[in-house]
Amino acid sequence: MGKLAEILSHPQEVPALVRIYLASKAATKLPKDPQLAFCYEILNNVSRSFAIVIQQLPNPLRDAICVFYLVLRGLDTVEDDMALPDSVKLPALLSFHKDIYERGFTLPCGYNHYKRLMAQFGTVVDVFLSLDPAFQLVIANITRRMGEGMAEFITKEVETVAEYDKYCHYVAGLVGIGLSQMFARSGLESPEFGAKEQLSNHMGLFLQKTNIIRDYLEDILEEPAPRMFWPRAVWSRYAAKLSDLKEPGNRQAAVQCLNHMVVDALQHLPACVQYMEGLRDRQVFRFCAIPQIMAAGTLALCYNNGAVFEGAVKMRRGQTAQVFDACSDMGDLFRWFLTFLSLLDKKVSGQVHGDDPTLQQAQALVAQHTQLCSTALAKWQASQQPASGSIAAWVRDYLLLTLAAVYAYYAFQMGTSLTGGGVPEQLRGLVDVLAAAPLLHRLLSALALLFTLRPAIFAAR
Ligand code: D61
């Protein structure tokens, strides 16, 4: 569908699209320092989605994560360059973590913006060396481990699911682990985050597996040599060669294989929920949650969708804009996950091919995850009840309660002492009105009291 047709068929997404356009314009205002400016300029060029979420972070975390991204993108450019001979690539991957300490370091490879990033890598090095040494250490350590992992897979194919998880750990799980250490170091998240290796790994695996699934066609058609990340243990059940899946004649087996891959990726969702439940800072939360929501949406879109073997399957820009717009707490996260789980539920319930080997597993997972998210959402909403404790809410509740109490006081005293002295002249008229229908006023005052005390009553239960 063209851009215009997309917008016309989903007009409700237009306000979010406008807001995201304005926000992205504001985000591209570059820093004054020319070296930092280069880093952010190239970040906006090489990364479609991460650039926006990184630029929403507060400093100094923002600059450190921008450099973290560019260093790993540089390493990945070496890994991805299929024209680079292994005799050059292998040592380059292994020494990259040391090279980032060398002013003026460059390594000519890659294409387009990646080529420019590599040619000007000395600028990234300069900014890297200006970071807090604790951030430098995290970046260098993760770069070393990722480089070693990439080198391990240069000459071998992904055979088992365990190897698939291992490759994804190297290229994305390690990013999650490094990010958690940086969140902890920045003080924005608790020190325990630095030790959450398992959960951080799941965060990366969920994102990377989604990319690998969505990019099947792009990767298999890669020139001068195809890239293959789907594990043989999975695709060999559906085809003789991974590249056979793209042939139109094999569409049914290909879609079943795709569904198998989506089911595998969905298994990481509960750990990702658990990780994000531990986040405290709103901006860090958004930085983590937006990519996860996009991944869940992409998986739901890809499931049982033969278009994956014909071209790019992507979420609508308008829906992406809505994710950016409504993603500030666990409530938003659960609502988005539930939206995409319900799309998946429609797909697993309405499937015609009864012989899809992973259909039952898909149904069970969708049901399980839906249960998890809806229960957690209900709990979260209950915990949000006392109007989030802001000063404005507190003042409002206090005033309301005073008003209700004064009303009740007069309503229940009517007819006796009220008719006597004590009440100022100016209020006599009001007391007369009250006394005219005492029962009605007592009822109303009781209702008013009950209404103002409602949050406290709910919280106590
Ligand atoms: C919270 C927030 C963001 C997270 C996270 C937790 C955990 C992990 C990740 C981000 C990393 C997810 C990577 C998913 C995208 N995959 C790739 O870009 C592949 O390359 C992997 C190696 C380079 C990783 C570079 C990177 C990516 C995202 C970052 C980051 C570094 C640093 C900070 C924040 C986010 C993929 O790239 C090509 C493509 O997707 O077209 C590939 O070559 O397989």
Ligand code: MG
């Ligand atoms: Mg790569």
